[in-house]
Amino acid sequence: MSYAVKEMFATLQGEGAQTGRASVFCRFAGCNLWSGREQDRATASCTFCDTDFVGTDGEGGGKFATAQELADAIAATWRAQAGDAPHRYVVFTGGEPLLQLDETLIDAVHEASFEVAVETNGTVLAPLGVDWVCVSPKPNSEIVQRHGQELKLVYPQPELPPEMFESYDFEHFWLQPMDGPERVSHTQAAVEYCLRHPRWRLSLQTHKLIGIP
Numbered sequence: 001m002s003y004a005v006k007e008m009f010a011t012l013q014g015e016g017a018q019t020g021r022a023s024v025f026c027r028f029a030g031c032n033l034w035s036g037r038e039q040d041r042a043t044a045s046c047t048f049c050d051t052d053f054v055g056t057d058g059e060g061g062g063k064f065a066t067a068q069e070l071a072d073a074i075a076a077t078w079r080a081q082a083g084d085a086p087h088r089y090v091v092f093t094g095g096e097p098l099l100q101l102d103e104t105l106i107d108a109v110h111e112a113s114f115e116v117a118v119e120t121n122g123t124v125l126a127p128l129g130v131d132w133v134c135v136s137p138k139p140n141s142e143i144v145q146r147h148g149q150e151l152k153l154v155y156p157q158p159e160l161p162p163e164m165f166e167s168y169d170f171e172h173f174w175l176q177p178m179d180g181p182e183r184v185s186h187t188q189a190a191v192e193y194c195l196r197h198p199r200w201r202l203s204l205q206t207h208k209l210i211g212i213p
C-alpha cells in the first residue's frame with residue numbers, strides 16, 4: 001500500500017481534549033465528502049471545510065511507497081522538533097485519513113513509540129490500534145464510527161443537531177464553532193448551547209487564535 005500525503009509538520013494539537021499537546025500532523029490527500037476544488041464546494045456533502053488537502057505538494061508532503069517509509073518521515077519530523085523526547089504523538093488527518101490509514105502503518109508508528117490519533121468524519125471504521133479517535137460528523141453521510149474518545153461537532157449544522165449524537169459512545173462531546181465569515185455568531189451560538197446543555201463543551205481552534213499551523 002502506498003500513501004499520498006498533502007503535508008506533514010510538527011505543531012501543537014489545537015482542538016479538543018488534547019489541545020496544547022506537541023504533535024506531528026500527517027495530512028493525507030483526498031476526501032470522500034468533497035473533491036477539494038472550490039467549484040465543487042457548493043454541491044459537496046461537506047461545504048465548510050477549512051483545509052487544502054489536494055495533491056502532495058505541501059511542506060513535508062509526498063508519495064510514500066511503504067508504511068515504513070512514511071513512519072520514518074513522521075519520526076524524523078518529531079526528532080527535528082523535539083529530539084529524543086518521549087510522549088511521541090502523531091495525528092493522522094486530511095482530507096479523510098481513514099481512506100488510507102491501515103493497520104500496517106499504525107503498527108509501524110507504534111513500533112517507533114508514537115501514540116496514534118485520528119481526525120475523521122466518521123464515514124469509515126477506524127482500523128484496530130488507533131489510540132485516540134476523534135469523530136466530526138458531516139451532513140449527507142452515514143456515520144459508522146460511533147465510538148471513540150471524542151466527538152467534535154462543528155456547530156451549527158442545521159441538519160445535525162447535537163442531540164442526534166448523545167447516544168454514541170464517546171468520552172468527550174465538543175461543539176466547535178464553524179469558522180468562516182460567520183465565525184463570531186457561530187461562536188456565540190455554541191457558547192449558548194453549551195451553557196444550556198452541560199454535556200457539551202466548547203472546542204476553540206486555538207492554533208488559529210495564536211497563528212501556528
Ligand SMILES: C[S@@+](CC[C@H](N)C(=O)[O-])C[C@H]1O[C@@H](n2cnc3c(N)ncnc32)[C@H](O)[C@@H]1O
Pocket residue numbers: 031048049050051093094095096097119120121122135136152154176177178179180
Ligand atoms: C479538515 S478536517 C480533516 C479530518 C476529517 N475529514 C474530518 O472532517 O473530521 C479536521 C477538523 O477540522 C474541522 N473543520 C473543518 N472545517 C472547519 C470549519 N470551517 N470550522 C471549524 N472546524 C472545521 C473538521 O470538522 C475536523 O474536526
Ligand SMILES: Nc1nc2[nH]cc(C(=O)O)c2c(=O)[nH]1
Pocket residue numbers: 011012013014015025051093094119207212213
Ligand atoms: N494545530 C492544529 N490542530 C489541529 N487539530 C485538528 C486539525 C486538523 O486539521 O485536522 C488541526 C490543524 O490543522 N492544526
Ligand code: SF4
Pocket residue numbers: 031032033034046047048049050051053094095096121138
Ligand atoms: S470531511 Fe473533513 S476533510 Fe473532508 S471536506 Fe469535510 S472537513 Fe474537509
Ligand SMILES: [Mg+2]
Pocket residue numbers: 050051
Ligand atoms: Mg485544521
